Amino acid sequence: MKMKKVISLISVLVDSHFGISTKKYTYFKKKQRLWEPAVIGGGVVAVVVSLSPLYYLLMKNMFDQYVQMGLENLFITTSVLLTGFLGFFFGIFFMTNALFFSKDMRTLVPLPLSPSEVITGKMFIVFLDQMFISLALLLPPLIYFGVRMELGIHYWIYAAVVFLLSQVIPVTFIGLILLPLSRYIKINRYRDFLVFFISAIILVGVLVFVGFMGGVEGNGLTPEEISQVLADPDALISRISLLYPPGLIAVRALTSGASTGFLWTVLFVFMNFGAFALLIFLGKKLYYHTYSELQESFASRKQFKEGELATFLSKHETPLKALIRREWRYFLRVPSFAVNGLSSVIILPALLLIMTGASGSDQVQQILTILEGASGFVVPAGVLVAVLAGSLSTLASSVFSREGKLFRELKALPISVKQVVMAKIMQITTVSLIGPAATVIALFVLFRISLFEGIAIILTSMVCITFLNFIQFLIDVSRPVLDWDNPHKAMKQNLNVAFSLPVIFGFVVGAGYLGYRLSDLLSPLAMTLVLLVTGILGTLLLWRTILSRTSALLIRDL
Amino acid sequence: MIQLESITKVYSGSVKAVDNVNLEVRPGEIFGFLGPNGAGKTTTIKMVVGLLHPTSGKVKIFGEEMNTENVSLKKRIGYVADEPVVMEKLTGAEYIRFICDVFEVPFSERVKKTEQLLRSFKLESAIRDPVSTYSHGMRQKLSLISALVHDPDLWILDEPIVGLDPKSAFILKQMMRRHADAGNTVFFSTHIMEIAERVCDRLGIIGDGEIKFVGTVDELRELRGEGSLEELFLEVTASEDEESDFSYLGAR
Ligand SMILES: Nc1ncnc2c1ncn2[C@@H]1O[C@H](COP(=O)(O)OP(=O)(O)O)[C@@H](O)[C@H]1O
Ligand SMILES: [Mg+2]
Numbered sequence: 134m135k136m137k138k139v140i141s142l143i144s145v146l147v148d149s150h151f152g153i154s155t156k157k158y159t160y161f162k163k164k165q166r167l168w169e170p171a172v173i174g175g176g177v178v179a180v181v182v183s184l185s186p187l188y189y190l191l192m193k194n195m196f197d198q199y200v201q202m203g204l205e206n207l208f209i210t211t212s213v214l215l216t217g218f219l220g221f222f223f224g225i226f227f228m229t230n231a232l233f234f235s236k237d238m239r240t241l242v243p244l245p246l247s248p249s250e251v252i253t254g255k256m257f258i259v260f261l262d263q264m265f266i267s268l269a270l271l272l273p274p275l276i277y278f279g280v281r282m283e284l285g286i287h288y289w290i291y292a293a294v295v296f297l298l299s300q301v302i303p304v305t306f307i308g309l310i311l312l313p314l315s316r317y318i319k320i321n322r323y324r325d326f327l328v329f330f331i332s333a334i335i336l337v338g339v340l341v342f343v344g345f346m347g348g349v350e351g352n353g354l355t356p357e358e359i360s361q362v363l364a365d366p367d368a369l370i371s372r373i374s375l376l377y378p379p380g381l382i383a384v385r386a387l388t389s390g391a392s393t394g395f396l397w398t399v400l401f402v403f404m405n406f407g408a409f410a411l412l413i414f415l416g417k418k419l420y421y422h423t424y425s426e427l428q429e430s431f432a433s434r435k436q437f438k439e440g441e442l443a444t445f446l447s448k449h450e451t452p453l454k455a456l457i458r459r460e461w462r463y464f465l466r467v468p469s470f471a472v473n474g475l476s477s478v479i480i481l482p483a484l485l486l487i488m489t490g491a492s493g494s495d496q497v498q499q500i501l502t503i504l505e506g507a508s509g510f511v512v513p514a515g516v517l518v519a520v521l522a523g524s525l526s527t528l529a530s531s532v533f534s535r536e537g538k539l540f541r542e543l544k545a546l547p548i549s550v551k552q553v554v555m556a557k558i559m560q561i562t563t564v565s566l567i568g569p570a571a572t573v574i575a576l577f578v579l580f581r582i583s584l585f586e587g588i589a590i591i592l593t594s595m596v597c598i599t600f601l602n603f604i605q606f607l608i609d610v611s612r613p614v615l616d617w618d619n620p621h622k623a624m625k626q627n628l629n630v631a632f633s634l635p636v637i638f639g640f641v642v643g644a645g646y647l648g649y650r651l652s653d654l655l656s657p658l659a660m661t662l663v664l665l666v667t668g669i670l671g672t673l674l675l676w677r678t679i680l681s682r683t684s685a686l687l688i689r690d691l
Numbered sequence: 692m693i694q695l696e697s698i699t700k701v702y703s704g705s706v707k708a709v710d711n712v713n714l715e716v717r718p719g720e721i722f723g724f725l726g727p728n729g730a731g732k733t734t735t736i737k738m739v740v741g742l743l744h745p746t747s748g749k750v751k752i753f754g755e756e757m758n759t760e761n762v763s764l765k766k767r768i769g770y771v772a773d774e775p776v777v778m779e780k781l782t783g784a785e786y787i788r789f790i791c792d793v794f795e796v797p798f799s800e801r802v803k804k805t806e807q808l809l810r811s812f813k814l815e816s817a818i819r820d821p822v823s824t825y826s827h828g829m830r831q832k833l834s835l836i837s838a839l840v841h842d843p844d845l846w847i848l849d850e851p852i853v854g855l856d857p858k859s860a861f862i863l864k865q866m867m868r869r870h871a872d873a874g875n876t877v878f879f880s881t882h883i884m885e886i887a888e889r890v891c892d893r894l895g896i897i898g899d900g901e902i903k904f905v906g907t908v909d910e911l912r913e914l915r916g917e918g919s920l921e922e923l924f925l926e927v928t929a930s931e932d933e934e935s936d937f938s939y940l941g942a943r
Contacts, residue, residue: 137795142793158821242759245763245794
């Protein structure tokens with residue numbers, strides 16, 4: 134490897150990955166759409182400012198508690214382990230992105246770069262992507278710890294090292310699992326789905342493993358038990374420190390004073406370089422050399438038989454129906470969209486159901502009896518759960534972003550704005566409907582609600598969901614992310630989706646809180662009606678805006 | 692320079708894109724690789740530059756077997772892909788500098804070369820803007836510039852003329868001529884017979900993944916008797932003009 138080349142490669146990949154030059158160009162040179170960085174920057178600042186006092190209090194409380202127990206080092210341990218741990222989770226996602234969904238290999242392979250250089254460049258991007266975890270969960274505690282303990286300069290140096298290298302081990306670990314798999318994933322017809330499937334299995338596997346190490350007694354593992362494990366860092370750490378030795382080394386480096394700490398830090402650095410070397414080696418052997426097959430797509434090249442084409446083409450539809458079909462096709466045939474959209478609408482009801490499955494355990498039974506007392510409120514409460522479940526599809530907040538470059542096709546088609554909006558809303562609504570439907574099923578199993586209650590929940594929640602979907606639609610239509618090169622950027626990494634989450638949670642939590650405060654004044658029926666009316670009014674109110682904003686977007690030069 | 696020894700490529704599924712192709716491209720010549728859409732030109736070229744592994748057979752360049760780990764081999768090749776794959780989010784200048792860095796072009800030379808190439812292809816004014824603001828032809832030019840800026844011995848160009856305006860196409864053809872006359876090699880693909888006729892020393896015609904003809908334009912003429920080259924081309928690629936009645940397009 135030649136350092137100069139690697140640095141040049143990395144700087145270009147970083148620029149391209151984060152779109153730095155393009156952003157500079159639109160905002161500084163062209164001075165176009167300057168409100169975008171303003172809104173985004175403002176949003177980020179608002180979130181940081183509003184959360185940091187909370188974060189500070191949380192750190193202070195934890196630290197004080199640990200100090201009382203004489204376990205102040207556990208403060209650092211928690212943060213180091215949590216960072217490494219979340220690194221695993223996000224690592225799967227960033228790594229699959231880099232390996233299977235990015236197209237940069239096409240440019241890089243013919244260039245005079247060695248396989249190690251190419252893999253180093255790609256992995257470096259994964260590290261950078263992951264560093265936000267360390268930035269949020271490791272850096273503040275490291276600083277807080279240093280300040281509170283009044284540690285010397287040596288601590289700050291070791292802390293910087295630990296911080297900078299904190300994501301190496303998680304990424305390597307994910308690489309150990311995913312890279313060997315790239316051999317088997319390569320020519321599969323359902324490659325993209327396979328990637329998701331395998332990621333899901335790994336996630337579940339890690340969870341089960343952690344739960345197991347966390348000492349949860351044998352028979353099966355429910356999410357609720359897992360959350361217990363996560364909520365109790367002590368039990369977690371004592372177990373995980375066994376399975377995550379790098380974390381312990383980091384902790385030793387930070388807490389053993391200047392000279393012993395130095396030795397631990399050196400060990401930590403060596404360990405990370407070793408891990409990195411292993412990662413590069415595997416990437417080179419297992420990924421780089423199968424890359425060629427990864428770009429092949431499946432084609433059968435069978436011609437239509439006599440008459441088949443005629444039959445195929447003669448099933449004609451109205452333009453609107455054809456558009457709806459187009460929506461479904463693009464949604465279902467991009468695994469990233471289909472998997473994200475569909476899984477997020479059933480996750481909440483599924484959790485509810487799993488809880489029922491675990492209702493043998495005392496705690497769940499307790500919760501159920503408490504709820505039984507308030508069973509009159511099952512409809513309005515169910516509506517809120519259903520609203521949350523259905524709105525989480527994030528399809529509306531990525532409605533135009535998901536089009537990507539295909540947006541130009543949409544612009545060129547001879548269709549009206551209304552048809553475009555209708556087709557999109559109908560497809561989104563259908564996917565959203567899965568949320569309430571699944572919620573009602575879960576509620577039926579849990580509380581034996583009646584058919585009438587079920588229908589009321591579905592109807593009311595669908596109206597509210599449509600309202601929330603309209604708001605999300607408006608967010609995305611104002612600032613769609615169209616020039617993505619991999620579909621994750623349209624959904625999971627889309628700021629519009631992030632911005633819409635506070636809206637959804639705000640609505641549900643706000644309504645829930647109001648309902649709770651007003652439970653003496655308002656009957657469950659009245660609450661349901663209020664929700665229904667809010668949804669209807671909101672939807673009607675936003676409809677025109679949606680049309681006008683969409684038409685503005687379709688006219689805009691893109 | 693380039694030797695293809697019975698290379699075959701079967702894509703996943705059942706598409707045999709390249710079928711037992713034997714070909715030799717000699718030093719000092721411009722070799723045109725001719726064939727209709729889907730004939731297997733791009734697939735062959737991708738195997739030559741290492742983007743695809745042949746299902747069977749061997750690719751040799753400068754007498755060495757092609758291997759993407761061989762950096763010094765890759766350094767001697769300038770490759771322009773069929774669709775210009777330059778990183779969209781970079782500016783043109785950043786991309787060229789990156790190419791100079793990885794090809795380790797000395798500083799004095801990279802300035803001179805870049806300036807000259809930019810002038811030849813009239814891309815000076817766009818170079819500071821992101822590639823995403825370029826038209827297709829401009830991307831093609833940037834792709835060409837970055838393939839030539841490091842002064843490779845072997846040029847491998849996949850349909851290089853397609854997006855270019857006539858002036859740039861003319862300049863490129865002249866560059867190709869000069870490069871070959873200096874003892875180097877140009878291997879390029881096209882689906883336009885006229886281009887092949889004008890610039891090639893020798894040409895190979897591929898259809899349905901198989902080589903149908905290799906030789907000079909004169910040999911092709913002789914072999915197929917009289918007639919314009921366009922007709923010959925249609926003949927060797929076995930496409931007949933049975934569908935030349937297009938009156939149905941205007942019919943109501
Ligand atoms: N990535 C791919 N996966 C599957 N089949 C492909 C792929 N690329 C090309 N093909 C098929 O291989 C054949 C040859 O294509 P190609 O080499 O691109 O032709 P040309 O460049 O001569 O137009 C075509 O039938 C094409 O459909
Ligand atoms: Mg081609």
